[in-house]
Amino acid sequence: MFTPLRFAFACLFSLAVAQAAIAADCAPDARRGAQVFTTECGVCHAVKKDVAGLMGPNLNGVIGRKSGSLAGFSYSPAMRNKDVTWQAETIAELITQPQAYVPGTYMPYMGLASADDRQAVVCFLKSKEAL
Template sequence: MAADCAPAQVEKGSQVFAGECSVCHSTKEGETVMGPSLHGVVGRTSGSLAGFSYSQAMKTKAVKWEAETIDQFIGQPQSYVPGTYMPYMGLASAPDREAVGCFLAKQG
């Protein structure tokens, strides 16, 4: 998956991110919107960004964010992390989720 992120997929992911996620997330380092900055999120442990008040659920989950786990989380946030503060219904399109994973893996 993440390994075959073609430039076109990263570009598509950036558009999906702009439409679906950027209302609550920035990819600039240290910039909190409603959600934590997703700068360098790939490789980070869930709930670990200093200075952001996460739900207990997100901290307890302690999953490592990779294309795979981000895909599962944004598909159905409330079932992947029951009790998360992320008020997002989920992104139904698998290709869109994969593209967002590519975008997040390639940024910064």
Template sequence: MSLLKFACASLFSLTLAQAAVAADCAADSSHGAQIFNTECGVCHAVKKDVTGMMGPNLNGVIGRKSGSLAGFSYSQAMRSKDVTWQAETIAELITQPQAYVPGTYMPYMGLASKDDREAVVCFLKSKEAL
């Protein structure tokens, strides 16, 4: 196989894989919205410019540094965590917040189901949460 054919085949495979992940995430987004509303929405908002909640606004949380949303009073533990929130780190946090960030003010016990955690992450990555 020529290098050009290999590169095209690899790119096509990668594009198909990314499309499959995006499709899975899109399907999980509505389930994630339901879980977010029942499990997370008590303390967190995702609509832009909503303040005054017990937890920080999670609109645009993907790519944000931990403890960095202006105007929110984070625990020293969360400010010191030094993580940039990505799908994997958010999933770790919502598995068991106190274990992931010892000393966090977040009173949530954690979301046991891996599928539910992935759905919440998909929701946070979706247009609905932006």
């Protein structure tokens, strides 16, 4: 029998398969991620659409965006040449240790040590995908 609930579970399941490293249900993490984002990233990055002028590029809709591609932002050559698409996994890798993932990046951030915090902040960014 088809029920919306089953459909929801099926969707969550396929997400989990596609993104094994990131838990399927982001909802609780997105809320916590908002706090982590504010303390760890918000001083340099905006997520509100069309807000510019901070040290880092706007991260609204960053999921699915090619690295170093936001128009009008002056990226390092390293970031422009990185050639990844920002997904949960690639962002989690970047913020583990930015200088290791993109040697020569202008992102002056030491890294987020806690895997839980990394997941939470990625979930928060995913929740901003379409805003």
